[in-house]
Amino acid sequence: MKTTSLIPTFNLPADYKAALARLNIPPADPKHAHTTELAKTVRAIINRVRTEGDNALLHYTKTLDKLTTQAYKLRVTASDFECLTANPLDSALITAIETAITNIKTFHSKQTIEPIHHTGKLGEKLTLRPSPINAVALYIPGGTAGSTPLISTLIMNAIPAQLAGVKRLVVMTPPMPTGNLAPVLLYTLKRLGIDEIYKIGGAQAIAAGAYGTESIAPVDFISGPGNEYVTEAKRQVFGTVGIESLSGNSEIVVLSDGSSPTEHIASDLLSQAEHAGNEMVCLITTSLSHGKAVIGSIEKWLPQLSRKEIISKSLARRSALVIVKELREAHPFINALAPEHLELSVENPHDHLKAIHHAGAIFLGRWSSEPIGDYIAGCNHILPTSTSARFASPLTVQHFYKWTNVIDYTEDAFTAYAPHAARLAAAETLSAHKNALDIRTSSPPSD
Incomplete structure (x- = not known):
């Protein structure tokens, strides 16, 4: 292994294990998971919500979300939307939201769910009957102090749930210190027709969804990514409710033959390193000079980015430049990583596609940039992380269904x-x- 100013270099096959160790977060021992400080903290939050209900939610929202108002209410009301009349959103942003909704709805509408029927030779009938989940809570991260909510995650969650026919759709998202939600989030909620919205975040929101409070009826299923407290809370309430996944930190692997501009590769790698400071970033190539050129481009772009400190932490913790003699030698390594996002930035990406068995989303060629999938392409951006692409799938309409066996003998x-x-x-x-x-x-x- 060699190091550059930002990203260490590994050579396969010699450094195979070292590269995996650099990029992967070792899984926690499940036998001791309940004793970790994170698990203890989350368990205490859940227990307090179960015991004190709305008062616990108010306590945690005031202390953790640092409210600066006494006029805070848990549930969004009609008055919250008045800001959209006084200060309408930029028309270009509205067009972007509409385009995303259209593309995502178009693709997810093709995910048809039909019952499966069988009639045996003696007249017995078997049916596998799908039914939409009755009540679902969608968790939407609030970004920085609730002011930069992930509206794309709202769209990605809500549309498949609505297409499935979920009767009661609830949104939970942390407020800004003013006790309000960001106008862009309110617009998107209104556009999607969601009217049961609670201004709560963190583990306390997950607890409220699972067990209910005086003001919030419990749900049957919780979907949506969040920070480590949200993820741990979902782990602890699973069984009381269903969950779509246990989301980890974002991940990107780029397999490059040097045919794409280095700045394109660098910008895509940077795009996935700006969330929390523990994202996985990996470039695999046959050319050390190409890899160094990409790193040079990263070093050039980094000081100009608004989240440069977070990106620097990600690069320091979980980044790698991996050198292979031939591109096909990267296939086993990629499958071992099972990354959330994989870009095949090569001249003939379809030549490699059939060899990749484990990845949440695969982007083919220089024009299939990962952020186009995050926002507008139409596929879902809620994807398996932390090597769970070995057995898990992107969020789909089917996640919001349950199935019942019907036996008629x-x-x-x-x-x-x-x-x-x-x-x-x-x-x-x-x-x-x-x-x-x-x-x-x-x-x-x-x-």
Whole structure:
């Protein structure tokens, strides 16, 4: 391993393990997860919300979100939207929001969910029936002190839930110190037709969604990313409610053959390093000189960016330049990382696509920049992180459905198959199961 001023260099295959160790956060031992300070803090917040309800929410919102007003109310009312009349949003921003909604709705509308039917040879009927989840809470991060909310995350959450037919859709998001929500968020909420909105964030919002308070009815499912307190709270309430995922820090891997401009590669890498200071950033290439040129471009751009301190922390903690002799040698390494975002910034990206099995989203070619997927392309940007792309998927309409088995058996089918079921029950020494089968075949049918 060698180091540059910003990003260490690794050579594969020799540095394979060292590079993985640099980029991955070791998973916490689940046997001891409940003893960590984070887990203890979150558990205390959840317990206080369960015990004190709205008063706990007010306490945490005032202390953690640093409210500067006494006129704060948990739920958004019609008066909150009056700011949109007094100070309308910029028309170009409105057009951008409308374009995002259109593209995301168009793609997600194709994710049709249909029941599955089967009729057996003796007339028995089996159905796998989908039903939308009844009540869902969407958690929307507030950004800096609630003033820079992730409206794209609201759109990405709300549209698939609405397309699924969720009856009750709740939004929870932290307020600004004034107790208000940012106008751009209010506009997007109104545009999406969501009217049950609570100005609460953090672990306390997750607790309120899962267990309810005097003012908030509990939900069945919680979706949306957040900070480590939100993620830990989702972990602790899972089972009481469903969750879409346990979101970690953002991740980007770029496989580059040098055919794209270095500034394009550098800007995409930087785009994923500005969230929390622990994002994973990796460039894989066959050319050390190309890698150094990209790092040079990063060094040039970094001082000009508004979140340069956060980006610098990410680069210091979880960045790497990985050198391979041939591009295909990167495939096993990429699959081991299972990154949230992967850019195949090469001349023939489809030649590599079939070899990549684990990634949340894959961007093909120089014009498929990762941020286009974050905002406007139409695919969902809520993606698996922390190597969970090995088994998890992007957020879809299907996340907001549950499935029910429906079994409709005829007498002929039961008579034919019950003896086999009875033998299996006997093999498991479950005599009550066996009796329920035998009693129907040993007694005459009732009228």
